[in-house]
Amino acid sequence: MKFSLSLSQFLCSILFLFHFHTTISSSFSLNHSSSNHLCAHHQSLSLLQFKQSFSIKSSAYWEDCQPKTESWKDGTDCCLWDGVTCDMKTGQVTGLNLSCSMLYGTLHSNNSLFSLHHLQKLDLSFNDFNSSHISSRFGQFSNLTHLNLNYSNFAGQVPLEVSRLSKLISLNLSGNNHLSVEPVSFDKLVRNLTKLRDLDLSSVNMSLVAPNSLTNLSSSLSSLYLWGCGLQGKIPGNIFLLPNLELLILRDNEGLTGSFPSSNVSNVLWLLDLSDTRISIYLENDSISNLKSLEYMLLSNCNIVGSKLALFGNLTRLFQLDLTNNNFSRQIPSSFGNLVQLRYLDLSSNNFMGQIPDFFANLTLLADLDLSNNQLNGTIPSFLFALPSLWNLDLHNNQFIGNIGEFQHNSLQYLDLSKNSLHGPIPSSIFNQENLVVLILASNSNLTWEVPSSICKLKFLRVLDLSNNDLSGSAPQCLGNFSNRLSILDLGMNNLRGTIPSTFSEGSNLEYLNLNGNELEGKIPMSIVKCTMLKFLNLGNNKIEDTFPYFLGMLPELKILVLKSNKLQGFMKGPTTFNSFSALRILDISGNNLSGSLPEEFFNSLEGMMTVDQDMIYMTARTYSGYTYSIKMTWKGLEIEFVKIRSFFRLFDLSNNSFTGEIPELIGKLEGLQQLNLSHNSLTGHIQSSLRFLTNLESLDMSSNMLTGRIPVQLTDLTFLAILNLSQNKLEGPIPC
Numbered sequence: 001m002k003f004s005l006s007l008s009q010f011l012c013s014i015l016f017l018f019h020f021h022t023t024i025s026s027s028f029s030l031n032h033s034s035s036n037h038l039c040a041h042h043q044s045l046s047l048l049q050f051k052q053s054f055s056i057k058s059s060a061y062w063e064d065c066q067p068k069t070e071s072w073k074d075g076t077d078c079c080l081w082d083g084v085t086c087d088m089k090t091g092q093v094t095g096l097n098l099s100c101s102m103l104y105g106t107l108h109s110n111n112s113l114f115s116l117h118h119l120q121k122l123d124l125s126f127n128d129f130n131s132s133h134i135s136s137r138f139g140q141f142s143n144l145t146h147l148n149l150n151y152s153n154f155a156g157q158v159p160l161e162v163s164r165l166s167k168l169i170s171l172n173l174s175g176n177n178h179l180s181v182e183p184v185s186f187d188k189l190v191r192n193l194t195k196l197r198d199l200d201l202s203s204v205n206m207s208l209v210a211p212n213s214l215t216n217l218s219s220s221l222s223s224l225y226l227w228g229c230g231l232q233g234k235i236p237g238n239i240f241l242l243p244n245l246e247l248l249i250l251r252d253n254e255g256l257t258g259s260f261p262s263s264n265v266s267n268v269l270w271l272l273d274l275s276d277t278r279i280s281i282y283l284e285n286d287s288i289s290n291l292k293s294l295e296y297m298l299l300s301n302c303n304i305v306g307s308k309l310a311l312f313g314n315l316t317r318l319f320q321l322d323l324t325n326n327n328f329s330r331q332i333p334s335s336f337g338n339l340v341q342l343r344y345l346d347l348s349s350n351n352f353m354g355q356i357p358d359f360f361a362n363l364t365l366l367a368d369l370d371l372s373n374n375q376l377n378g379t380i381p382s383f384l385f386a387l388p389s390l391w392n393l394d395l396h397n398n399q400f401i402g403n404i405g406e407f408q409h410n411s412l413q414y415l416d417l418s419k420n421s422l423h424g425p426i427p428s429s430i431f432n433q434e435n436l437v438v439l440i441l442a443s444n445s446n447l448t449w450e451v452p453s454s455i456c457k458l459k460f461l462r463v464l465d466l467s468n469n470d471l472s473g474s475a476p477q478c479l480g481n482f483s484n485r486l487s488i489l490d491l492g493m494n495n496l497r498g499t500i501p502s503t504f505s506e507g508s509n510l511e512y513l514n515l516n517g518n519e520l521e522g523k524i525p526m527s528i529v530k531c532t533m534l535k536f537l538n539l540g541n542n543k544i545e546d547t548f549p550y551f552l553g554m555l556p557e558l559k560i561l562v563l564k565s566n567k568l569q570g571f572m573k574g575p576t577t578f579n580s581f582s583a584l585r586i587l588d589i590s591g592n593n594l595s596g597s598l599p600e601e602f603f604n605s606l607e608g609m610m611t612v613d614q615d616m617i618y619m620t621a622r623t624y625s626g627y628t629y630s631i632k633m634t635w636k637g638l639e640i641e642f643v644k645i646r647s648f649f650r651l652f653d654l655s656n657n658s659f660t661g662e663i664p665e666l667i668g669k670l671e672g673l674q675q676l677n678l679s680h681n682s683l684t685g686h687i688q689s690s691l692r693f694l695t696n697l698e699s700l701d702m703s704s705n706m707l708t709g710r711i712p713v714q715l716t717d718l719t720f721l722a723i724l725n726l727s728q729n730k731l732e733g734p735i736p737c
Helices: 007-028 041-052 136-140 160-164 183-192 211-216 237-241 309-314 334-338 358-362 382-386 428-432 453-457 526-530 550-554 600-605 665-669 689-693 713-717
Strands: 084-086 093-097 121-123 146-148 154-157 170-172 178-180 198-200 223-225 232-234 247-249 255-257 271-273 280-282 296-298 303-305 320-322 344-346 368-370 375-379 392-394 399-402 414-416 421-424 438-440 446-450 463-465 470-472 488-490 512-514 536-538 560-562 567-571 586-588 593-597 631-635 638-642 651-653 658-662 675-677 682-684 699-701 708-710 723-725 730-732
Touching: 136 160, 160 183, 183 211, 211 232, 211 237, 309 334, 334 358, 358 382, 428 453, 526 550, 560 631, 586 631, 600 665, 631 651, 665 689, 689 713
Parallel strands: 093 121, 121 146, 146 170, 154 178, 170 198, 198 223, 223 247, 232 255, 247 271, 271 296, 280 303, 296 320, 320 344, 344 368, 368 392, 375 399, 392 414, 399 421, 414 438, 421 446, 438 463, 446 470, 463 488, 488 512, 512 536, 536 560, 560 586, 567 593, 586 651, 593 658, 651 675, 658 682, 675 699, 699 723, 708 730
Antiparallel strands: 084 093, 631 638
């Protein structure tokens, strides 16, 4: 598990920007104060008209953007305006850098931008052009050498006219997910742009383009970014042989085949990313050893053939090595100890065995080490805890045993040691890691510890998961308000006693709170309603003595509420506020002592269960997408742990209580339900025919009540129903099938 933007994604996304802007910065940073030339009036007018054609719109994606066009004022020299570059002799506008300028609106083909015929450099990246098509009039910028439209929400086809820009040195159309390029347009582009050095079409749909078209790329090309373009077929081998090629990124093209050549690869290549392709890389012919200039090698989920992993140890200039998810086995090669320049090493999701080798002690520059999802064993060596620059350590899902050692430095930001067999106390040095953002020590079973209040010193924590261990004592009260950044708090399945912290405060970003499976007593604190971002609340399997907590209905985002197997008692009644519990998708209050009739008003408020959701995505925290929600619940009669929860799940479980009276007819409004369990209560009357409207229902359990009358034939309308239990009632008639 990593931050939502992985390291490799971050590096690859900034490398083009660095390459692009270092090339053009001298023009865009022109010192206008020394200019004695005013720009022509018609150019000033064109720029002002361009400004007026867009609004300024802030975006959470680009928080550091500035509205550059706000400095553009009528009557002033446009050569002094932010983002504008002029020719010092003629006063003509030759450069326009409006990257990250918060522009919003449609870029029409009659826009005054296209009257700036002398433009040489144009950067409109990181704006929102509202799914505009790239106008064919871009082809009129005959002097253009640099064009950057990345991440600006362009859509449609890349126009053929772009291929007329024969002076282009750098072209970046990446990050426009609804943009595509036709084979004819691409073929002309690569044939005509003979001066091109930097080409980035990442995320542009190239699924119709034959990879063989890449054969005609300019020999002057130094960087090629085709990340996630949908390329399919065999890539021509000459791509790897381009003499000036320094950066090559082809990742996330799962249909891309071919072979990495055995010789004559560009000797200036310093970044190679073939992750998530089917390009064959043969380790037996030593071709890898020839890439002496490589600093970044990313081969995650690749078609690597052969077992000579030791060859990677010859690439002594490597700064980053990613071999994730390649089914490698045996021990980690000792030759990796030669890679003393490594900052980032990711060997996760393989089958490496044995202990962590001693050579890791020599990799003193390591900042990010991920060995998760392997079969490594033994104790975690103390030298890992002594690496001075380490900020990310992920060893989860291995077979490590023994104690967790003391950290010798305070550089950690991410620590995941979950799903091992570690035991003993959690070291106090963890609480000195003041920059720690993610701490996951879950599912070690034998970690023993009383959660100290010193954990609340970790003010930057977003994720704290200590679940499925043997932690004891009480949960510190400060956990409720020690950090507004905290998004995930999971202390479930431990031996915590005492009461739930009552100190939750305004401004909390808490989305996921799991205290399930402890020995907690007392009442559910009212302060939880201050956590207005809360989506998941699991307090099940404790000893909470309370009435039903209606105040939780004030949480506008709450989607999952589990209060099962506690000591809740008393009547349920209707909602106390407007839209109470309106977002709930899963409600489990089984195994309590709630009584009285089922309130119709409560059923009527469950709007989230009235909608049918076909979305197959997993539920994750908004502020930390790397963490998926998990839950254990009774599903179709079986106790099942869902390590991930699909967003379409809808479940309503009121079983094993003392409810009386009739089933409300309004239950038929909960059309999104997939499971309804009303068993083991004292419900009377007949089964409502309105149940026929629950057409998504897969499991219906009304057993062990006092229901009477005939079984409604309308239940035959429930075509997805796999489990039906009506036993231990006083019903008549055949069971529908």
